[in-house]
Amino acid sequence: MAVTTRTPLIAGNWKMNLDHLQAVATVQKLHWTLKDAGHEGDSVEVAVFPPFTDIRSVQTLIDADKIPFALGAQDLSAHDSGAYTGEVSGAFLTKLGVKYVLIGHSERREYHAESDEIVNAKVKAAIRSGLVPVICIGETAEDLERFGASAVPADQLAKALDGVSASSDVVVAYEPVWAIGSGQAATPSQAQDVCAALRKVLASALDEDAAARTRVLYGGSVKSGNIASFMREPDVDGALVGGASLVVDEFAAIVRFEKHVGV
Numbered sequence: 001m002a003v004t005t006r007t008p009l010i011a012g013n014w015k016m017n018l019d020h021l022q023a024v025a026t027v028q029k030l031h032w033t034l035k036d037a038g039h040e041g042d043s044v045e046v047a048v049f050p051p052f053t054d055i056r057s058v059q060t061l062i063d064a065d066k067i068p069f070a071l072g073a074q075d076l077s078a079h080d081s082g083a084y085t086g087e088v089s090g091a092f093l094t095k096l097g098v099k100y101v102l103i104g105h106s107e108r109r110e111y112h113a114e115s116d117e118i119v120n121a122k123v124k125a126a127i128r129s130g131l132v133p134v135i136c137i138g139e140t141a142e143d144l145e146r147f148g149a150s151a152v153p154a155d156q157l158a159k160a161l162d163g164v165s166a167s168s169d170v171v172v173a174y175e176p177v178w179a180i181g182s183g184q185a186a187t188p189s190q191a192q193d194v195c196a197a198l199r200k201v202l203a204s205a206l207d208e209d210a211a212a213r214t215r216v217l218y219g220g221s222v223k224s225g226n227i228a229s230f231m232r233e234p235d236v237d238g239a240l241v242g243g244a245s246l247v248v249d250e251f252a253a254i255v256r257f258e259k260h261v262g263v
């Protein structure tokens with residue numbers, strides 16, 4: 001497989017936390033915490049995924065203060081417009097400067113019955129709107145016991161990518177469901193094994209070039225104390241962080257993982 005440099009991505013999924021005022025304060029504090037620590041923005045991409053109602057406020061702040069964070073949304077509609085009460089289209093998000101959108105997070109699969117078919121339709125809707133889908137996949141504890149770690153996420157990823165063109169820009173987030181919010185992260189070698197298997201799925205569903213350039217993140221109880229061990233793995237290109245992204249000092253320390261990786 002071709003060797004390509006992939007810029008690490010540290011992404012904070014705020015879930016249904018922080019109103020728009022709290023969001024603005026959090027982004028300002030994160031920016032200043034990283035600046036005070038002498039963090040240079042270029043080597044790591046930072047993205048925040050606030051609730052929909054915060055996005056305009058965060059966009060205004062990021063633009064006005066030239067804060068080098070990418071903006072993400074936590075979901076989008078599979079449809080482009082029309083009579084879909086409560087839905088938010090990809091075009092609306094693009095207009096707000098949103099770059100990334102989470103698709104198929106396990107909480108949406110579990111609480112909103114999002115099937116692999118819906119995930120695939122949303123991936124295509126995101127790409128049509130010029131957004132980069134962050135495709136979330138992962139096995140439950142039961143899947144792990146029955147099928148091992150890679151089978152379910154590999155199958156979910158292949159289905160999410162069905163009919164997607166090889167030139168598309170996507171990000172993959174491997175998030176074992178049993179590790180999300182549990183405080184029990186996967187081991188770095190477990191994460192590496194699955195991320196390497198997912199890269200093979202990228203090669204067969206898209207092509208070798210896509211597999212080499214696409215970032216595969218690990219998510220599930222990532223903290224400042226374990227991020228470096230994940231980032232040392234060759235196929236782990238960043239992290240999707242839930243709970244720890246709400247605590248500014250902790251998230252800033254995760255962004256500064258290079259301090260601990262020892263490279």
Ligand code: PEP
Nearest residue numbers: 180181219220221242243
């Ligand atoms: C998540 O929900 O995407 C997540 C990884 O959560 P946490 O970091 O809290 O486990």
